[in-house]
Amino acid sequence: MDLVAAIKKNRFVVLGRVGMDLYPAPGTATEDADSFTADMGGSSANIAAGIVKLGGQAALVTRVSDDAVGRFCVKKLHHYGVGTTYVTPVGGEARNSLALYESRVAGHQSVIYRNGAADFEMTTKDVVAVDYSQFGALITAGTVFAAEPSRSATFRAFDLARAAGLPIIFDVDYRPYSWPSPQVAAEVLSKAGAMSDIIVGNDDEFGFMAGDKGKGLAMACELSRSSAGIVIYKMGEHGAVTFRGAEEFRTGIYPVTALKPTGAGDSFMAGFLTGLADGLDLQAAVLRGSACAAIVVAKPGCAPAMPYPAELEQFIATHPGPTKAT
Template sequence: MSNYDLLTLGRSSIDLYSANVGSPFEEIKAFNAFVGGCPLNIATGSQRLGLKTAILTGVGNDQVGLFIRHFLEQEGIATQWVPVIDGTRSSAVILGIEPPDKFPLVYYRDNCADINLSLDHVAALPFASFRAAVFSGTAFSKDPSRTAMFYALEQAQKNKVTCILDIDFRADQWFDPRAFGVTLRAALGKFNVVVGTEEEILATYLTDQGQLLIRNQQISAPEIQGNIDQAIDEIMLVGVETLVVKRGKEGASIFQPGQPEIKVPGFPVEVLNVLGAGDAFCAGFSYGLLNGWSLFKSVRMGNACGAIIVTREGCANFMPTYDEVMTFVDHRGGL
């Protein structure tokens, strides 16, 4: 019998958000300290909704690592698989907030702890204790984490754990953005569910660096040229059971082999900060999936969580609770 609903694997960081919303990055006077990283955000969002979650990430032997662990413990997220990796540093991110459309990011990930997760760290995980596992694309960007993630995926499959991929494309974390697609394509067919934005799905099949444009250092919001329908078809051909395409304010779409596209409407809101919206979506979607909801209702739940988080200042620290989401949707037509 599973002891945990959800395991997330990969990135964690201290996130320093501009305290001067609307100020150009060079004019920021102060920052607020939160935590972040795709897997940590998803774990937090899922835990607050009511799932029992655990995380595999790495921290350095430093005060930032203590900051991250303290947050996880306060949230009730299992941290026994969060190793302190000597000789590394805990990751950090600095973020600007210039709504409605400028959200620059600066990563500090040289020799960061989470990219040094190893085969031994994965081997310590009791995969039979988890119902589902969420992997993030960035964890595949470098070794030893890359090999550790392939091994974790292999072990999860052996233990019949539902495997979910949050594509999580961050171009500057790869030695060549085309390497992202080459690596992810080797893993796609092993996942039960793949979740990504249109840009992330296009990035998975990026063949020319000229297709990629990042304005104002918005690493999380690249502009990518390509044929989205063809990219979706390619993903479905490798054996993915369910593909969820996040389409921003338009909501999301569900694709399954031999089935027509299912469009799931979103929840229009006024945007303060788009960072973390995709992670909130994955938390809400995972909650629905693991509670036996229909795919439509699960994606609608993801849309609601994403809509809530874009109205708030940050990511993990601001993830909504189940009651908050239900109150939100009850005033907007329900799930």
């Protein structure tokens, strides 16, 4: 499989949740707010929106609640140009995720409602219905594996994507509150990582899968040598280490005055993948992802904060440049 050639098709099928985000005015604590802005949330939906805003194509595969919030989420997917052919309503007590978070760093609070999450109701039938031949690659964020039937459905999607010649791109995205136990999470996420062609995660996530944060970097390196084509080990303000086979390089970040800590990882993924699709070399694509992450943390919202090409180009042209990797 030619990994980069597949990504250059710039057409992605994305598995995972779409939800509603609510956030008060910048600097305002949730308990002090009189009003909130509502927009789309959910890691997978955010990645898809970021890809589309940067010129790619993306379709989401998920379940949404058959109610006003579910319809809000589908309407927002349409707004951002994300394909909804494979977004299926589910009735009963299932509900879309709801995230309340603040546009401030000091004292930042995020409250996530995930009880009876509709996206966990995604079934094998949902992923079998996808025409994988229409896409260049499959993307998923790790939360899809946290519960059944979504877990089994996603592993089935991996098999179907592989049979269709699509590379699998895995954002570890470990959220402890979604999982029944750390032991189950470590086992399942490690299995998903071993099946993936590109893996992106932070130092805590790789350390979690390795059983010790001190062993996370070594695990990322080993995955790149044993199974994955590209592994990106993110270290927050210290930049990232990227592995491709025997190749290893470090990159810094684009410093900004952050307004919030959320959305950076989703925007990084969108910028990185569309960078490869646009013909950038691996290191330049990683730096493009870092620039996208910086733009998002400096603005309110997640999907609405993700840049269009003109904004991204202006940011890179006027910014002093990334820090030296450490």
